[in-house]
Amino acid sequence: MRKIPYLLVAALVAGMICSPLAWSKTRPIKVGINAPITGDNPKVGEGTKFAAEMWLEDVMAAGGIMVGGVRYPVQLVIEDNEYKPESAVKATTKMVIEDEVLVLVGPQASSQAVPAGGVADSYATPMISPWSTNPNTTKDRPYVFRGCFLDPFQGPVVANFIKGEFGFTRAAVLYDVAADYSKGLAEEFKKAWEKINGPGSVVAYESFTTKDTDFSSQLTKIKNSTAEVIFTPQYYSEVALIVPQARDLGWSKPIVGSDSWGSADLVKLCGPACSGLFFSTHYAAAGAAGATKEFIDRYQAKFGYVPDDVGALTWDSLRIVQKAIENTGKLSGKIEQDRKAVRDAMAKIKEFEGITGKMTFTEDGDPIKCAVVVRITESGEFAFHKSVCP
Amino acid sequence: MQTVSQIIPAADKPRRVARVFGHTPFLAWLLGAAAAVLLEHLLGETFAGLVGLSKVPVLFGLMILMSKPLLFPGALLYVAVIYLLPLLCVAGLLTRPANLVAAALLRFGPAFAVIVHLALFYGVLHFWADISGYRELTVKFTLIAVLLTLSLNLINGYMGEFSCSHPGFMALGAYGASTFTLTLFVNNPLFGKALLPGFLGPWLFPLGLVFGGLLASLGALLIAIPSFKTRGDYLAIISLAFLFIVKSLLENLPFLGGPRGMGGQPDYAGLPVVFAWTAMGVWIMNNYVRSTLGKSLNAIRDDEAAAEAMSVDTRHTKMTAFMFAAFWAGVAGGLFAHVMRFINPATFGVQRLAEMLAMVYFGGLNSVYGSIVGAVSLNLLGEALRPLELFKWIFIPLLLILVMIFRPTGLLAFREFDAVRLVRPLDRDSQGGAP
Known part of the structure; x- marks a missing residue:
């Protein structure tokens, strides 16, 4: 009985000696990943995590990130934000202060990226949100960047595409009034469409609320209007309900969507009703070439499905981060100084060749990049149709 | 004989600990905590390095246990040396003088003594x-x-109704207070230019919180009127x-x-602002539940007809309690x-409701201590179990189920919180010779 305290002390000492930090040499570069692993949208978190793991594998295979002639090992700090704003704020604060990450990637959705961006900016830590389309995420925040185009760009892209492709003059919009993304994009589309076709050319502007599953009353209204096309900026799970319901009601004209359609699950859920439809997005998986194809093939081989845009944008964001760290030229080891250097290097990145297109950051930290319009083929692939650049 | 003599001291040990710390007043514990925090400020970083940690363990090493178990012995040692050792030493050594000081403070009036303790507590925090x-x-x-849990406990615990509208009150408070500060003190795209100079902002911020709280009370009034005649499930549905x-x-x-x-x-x-509002809220709500109004709430919960017969104005009491609880939920929303x-x-959806209910029922119904314990433990657990990701949402609900099985009313239910009792000296002389 007497020996227990001594054993305990011995165990403690042994534990301390064995602890990895007791004999580490070069301080690794820490990259924080803020992803919704649990919560309402776990698929988004999964895509983020998988892309990040693939990136880490690449970097570690090369022996780390080369900065000024020294190879630094890289460590990922992955935190779950539960798809909740306050959890995203806590996770960001934790990674900045406790883990002392050099740079943050994520959160993805705007409802988390807006408050988390505020935290990152106030602690002067560079952050890049791969997927957030809300302008407030980066606005007046020098340390916050994003990896995708914004709604004010995507809205006109879709409007111009419909005009150019079909020559229609009257459109209908069906959107979720409770989702910030859908509502924002619906408004941008309406503005752009009425600019092209004159006021009143959006003949039906119908809304519903998140988790609604029956859209027949809105679709009947749209059908009875003079609309020639429906634009619905919804998530894939809702699209898979809206499109078949529209077809059942006898709507045979086109339905067009936005980047939120771009999930591997869309075709699985929607079936043949969705084939032949168009949507705008960040990249086209089918018929991709070069680095994009390489990424898709590797991802598919490793995780068993074609990556959706979250995965591709996260991959690009991480490579931007890598490039920015390399471009600093030297890491001082003082975290505040290095964060500033990385931020400055990131702002200076020009013509970055990403798998989702070429990117150059504006003053606000938003990239100038092209959008892609894809067509859902009969076999369920997202085939490149055309590219629209600003 | 030898075995007997060995057994006696062992059995005596808890009693000996009780003899040392049984008379330690709250003041001495606070001073001990102050010493621990001071030590952490002076030596925390160095000592953490010594035991192989890269940083001071942030939440008593709980997070390290989950993310890097190899480092946990170091974190344990850190907690023992930096927190426990000074806490116990200082609390034990200062027992006698702290008792004298606590008695002297009480002579200036109970309110004074409580405020001094509260100030010391804030300092430590x-x-x-x-x-x-x-x-x-x-x-x-x-x-x-804590503020939210206690305000919900007023309705679900003290009044015995099941209200689901608390996130709604919180939302009203949050939007009310935000509208107040954004309109008056900040240039922003929603409300345009600031109406008042920015330096007034921090001083008028309490008004914004009160505005948010009143807005929430108004919301409570709106839902109280149609639900006068309903109880139980029906009130739950209306509030939902x-x-x-x-x-x-x-x-x-x-x-x-x-x-x-x-x-x-x-x-x-x-x-400081958040702490001041929380302390004030807990103080006022505690006084409320210990007043006649609060006792009549309990009477209504136990038997509404009997309470009515015993001259309790049930409608008035319920409405006051509802609006009062909503006010504090609104203030909490504004702070949030x-x-x-x-x-x-x-942010103010059903998920938030589930979190709040969990804190109330975990901590304990009808109890201020319970609300504090529930809010603090679930918040710390939520942070500490962060590295577990998905399993966090299995572990915490499991814990809740266990609590509900073994303590159906929560950990610390039906306790009265008496701040004066808490800060009194604990030695024999000041207790009039009682052991």
Whole structure:
């Protein structure tokens, strides 16, 4: 009985000696990943995590990130934000202060990226949100960047595409009034469409609320209007309900969507009703070439499905981060100084060749990049149709 | 004989500990905690390095246990040496003088003694949180959760109704207070130019919180009127409907930001502000439940007809309690909005309701201690179990189920919180010779 305290002390000492930090040499570069692993949208978190793991594998295979002639090992700090704003704020604060990450990637959705961006900016830590389309995420925040185009760009892209492709003059919009993304994009589309076709050319502007599953009353209204096309900026799970319901009601004209359609699950859920439809997005998986194809093939081989845009944008964001760290030229080891250097290097990145297109950051930290319009083929692939650049 | 002599001291040990610390007043424990925090400030970093940690363990090493178990012995040693050792030593050594001081403080009046203790407690908390911004944020959210839990406990515990509208009240408070500060003190796209100079902001911020609270009370009045005649499940349904109404309303009001939410709140909710409001809220709510009004709430819960017969104005009592609880939920919402500096309607949904109910039922019904324990433990657990990701949402509900099985009313239910009793000296002389 007497020996227990001594054993305990011995165990403690042994534990301390064995602890990895007791004999580490070069301080690794820490990259924080803020992803919704649990919560309402776990698929988004999964895509983020998988892309990040693939990136880490690449970097570690090369022996780390080369900065000024020294190879630094890289460590990922992955935190779950539960798809909740306050959890995203806590996770960001934790990674900045406790883990002392050099740079943050994520959160993805705007409802988390807006408050988390505020935290990152106030602690002067560079952050890049791969997927957030809300302008407030980066606005007046020098340390916050994003990896995708914004709604004010995507809205006109879709409007111009419909005009150019079909020559229609009257459109209908069906959107979720409770989702910030859908509502924002619906408004941008309406503005752009009425600019092209004159006021009143959006003949039906119908809304519903998140988790609604029956859209027949809105679709009947749209059908009875003079609309020639429906634009619905919804998530894939809702699209898979809206499109078949529209077809059942006898709507045979086109339905067009936005980047939120771009999930591997869309075709699985929607079936043949969705084939032949168009949507705008960040990249086209089918018929991709070069680095994009390489990424898709590797991802598919490793995780068993074609990556959706979250995965591709996260991959690009991480490579931007890598490039920015390399471009600093030297890491001082003082975290505040290095964060500033990385931020400055990131702002200076020009013509970055990403798998989702070429990117150059504006003053606000938003990239100038092209959008892609894809067509859902009969076999369920997202085939490149055309590219629209600003 | 030898075996007997060995057994006796062993059995005597707890009694000996009780003899040493049984008379240690709250003041001495606070001083001990102050010593521990001071030691952490002076030596924390160095000692953490010595035991193989790269940083001071942020939440008593709980996070290290989950993420890097190899480092846990070091964290354990850190907690023992930096926190426990000074706490026990100083509390033990200062037992006698602290008793004298506590008695002297009480001579100036109980309120004075309580305020001195509270100030000391804040000092300890402040220096502890000062080490890391993450600690500070966790403390802030925890304090707000205490306020929310206690205000919900007023209805679900003391009044015995099942109300689901609390996130709605919180949302009203959050949007009310945010609208107040954003309109008056900040240039922003939603409300245009600031109407008053910015330096007034921190001073008028309490008004904004009260405004938010009153807005929530108004909401409570609106739902109290149609639900006078309902109890139990029916009130739950009506209050749940209220929650959805508030959420949809906020989603459909474009001038409040709609589903995109409202951001850019000024940074007025520092730790002192949040602490002051929480302390005030707990104090006022505690006085409320110990008053005649509070006791009549309990009477209504136990038997409404009997209470009515015994001259309790049930309608008036229920309405007051409902609006009072909503006020504090609104204040908590206002604080929450200014800590987060961003709010959107989705934050105040059913998930938030589940969290709040969990804190109330975990901590204990009808109890201020219970609300504090529930809010603090679930908040700390939520942070400590972060590295577990998905399993966190299996572990915490499992814990809740276990608590519900073994303590159906929560950990510390039906306790009275008496601040004066808490701060009194504990030695024999001041207790009039009683052991």
